[in-house]
Amino acid sequence: MSDIKKFMYLNRRAPYGTIYAWESLEVVLIGAAFDQEVSLMFMDDGVFQLVKGSDTSESDMKNFMPTYRTLGDYGVRHLYVDKASLEARGLTADDLIEVAWEDFETEEEVDNIVEAVDADQVVQLMAESEVVFSF
Amino acid sequence: MPIEVDGKTLETDEEGYLANINEWVPGVANVMAAEDELELTDEHWDIINFLREYYEEYQIAPAVRVLTKAVGKKLGKDKGNSKYLYGLFPYGPGKQACRYAGLPKPTGCV
Amino acid sequence: MADLLTVNKSPFEKNSLELAIKYSQPGSAILLIEDGVYGAMKGTVAEAMVKGAMGDKKMYALKSDLKARAIKDDRVIDGVEVVDYAGFVDLVEANDKVQAWL
Numbered sequence: 001m002s003d004i005k006k007f008m009y010l011n012r013r014a015p016y017g018t019i020y021a022w023e024s025l026e027v028v029l030i031g032a033a034f035d036q037e038v039s040l041m042f043m044d045d046g047v048f049q050l051v052k053g054s055d056t057s058e059s060d061m062k063n064f065m066p067t068y069r070t071l072g073d074y075g076v077r078h079l080y081v082d083k084a085s086l087e088a089r090g091l092t093a094d095d096l097i098e099v100a101w102e103d104f105e106t107e108e109e110v111d112n113i114v115e116a117v118d119a120d121q122v123v124q125l126m127a128e129s130e131v132v133f134s135f
Numbered sequence: 136m137p138i139e140v141d142g143k144t145l146e147t148d149e150e151g152y153l154a155n156i157n158e159w160v161p162g163v164a165n166v167m168a169a170e171d172e173l174e175l176t177d178e179h180w181d182i183i184n185f186l187r188e189y190y191e192e193y194q195i196a197p198a199v200r201v202l203t204k205a206v207g208k209k210l211g212k213d214k215g216n217s218k219y220l221y222g223l224f225p226y227g228p229g230k231q232a233c234r235y236a237g238l239p240k241p242t243g244c245v
Numbered sequence: 246m247a248d249l250l251t252v253n254k255s256p257f258e259k260n261s262l263e264l265a266i267k268y269s270q271p272g273s274a275i276l277l278i279e280d281g282v283y284g285a286m287k288g289t290v291a292e293a294m295v296k297g298a299m300g301d302k303k304m305y306a307l308k309s310d311l312k313a314r315a316i317k318d319d320r321v322i323d324g325v326e327v328v329d330y331a332g333f334v335d336l337v338e339a340n341d342k343v344q345a346w347l
Binding site for chain 1: 279308313
């Protein structure tokens with residue numbers, strides 16, 4: 001496979017209030033079949049998508065928070081979270097879910113692929129990406 | 136078309152997937168398999184139970200690729216390949232086994 | 246004479262909450278629902294604005310929407326009252342009219 005591209009999914013919307021977060025997640029899950037190098041970036045209200053402890057039992061909505069934890073199995077290598085967006089919302093990395101990653105062939109494992117990054121890193125990561133999908 | 140399981144009528148969608156995942160009982164898999172003229176063995180149940188656990192944890196049905204890898208990890212490498220899984224579920228491990236397990240069709244399955 | 250104002254947008258994405266506060270009379274009740282409940286969180290850049298509004302207005306947040314968004318009670322700004330659906334109905338009854346800030 002010589003045509004592996006670097007894909008970034010840019011998520012800037014809160015979960016539940018609009019359909020963007022779930023749509024993005026579905027596209028990532030479907031896109032995983034295409035063997036690309038995939039990372040997700042969470043900025044602005046998008047950081048709320050990864051806050052742990054969601055309980056939708058009284059809201060009549062599907063709680064898709066657990067689905068993020070399987071992204072490692074779908075070939076997603078990095079979930080980047082913009083630090084400034086966290087800080088503006090009174091959040092820290094401790095408030096976020098952890099997502100494990102494992103290569104089933106090499107058995108290489110990473111306990112948590114969720115990583116808070118500063119603005120310079122965000123610039124760098126976006127520049128490195130060949131395709132950016134915005135949600 | 137609704138199916139009859141243990142004296143109860145359960146709704147399914149146009150592709151035969153259970154309309155309400157919470158209505159699933161093991162009898163659902165038996166009834167669906169009988170319609171496909173398939174007899175469920177322990178090996179089939181390993182996969183069906185695996186899928187239900189996966190759904191419980193992640194709230195989605197896994198893509199076939201992910202299922203294959205995860206089964207290999209959980210049940211042994213000899214079972215984590217598509218030949219083994221298609222041998223058990225000839226209509227496709229994702230589609231057929233998920234249907235028996237009461238799960239929605241796997242995301243990305245067309 | 247008082248109105249109930251509902252706000253269903255995140256204060257970090259839209260200025261609905263800011264406007265609901267700015268263009269309402271003293272004594273008004275402001276109910277945060279859906280993504281609006283992010284305005285009830287402690288420690289955010291919107292906290293000062295919400296606290297400022299509580300001088301002459303009452304702030305409420307809908308419990309089920311807080312729970313879905315993983316905002317536990319101890320992360321809700323002190324003075325913001327958490328209400329359930331029945332409480333929502335009570336607020337509608339207790340006020341002259343309901344105005345939605347979308």
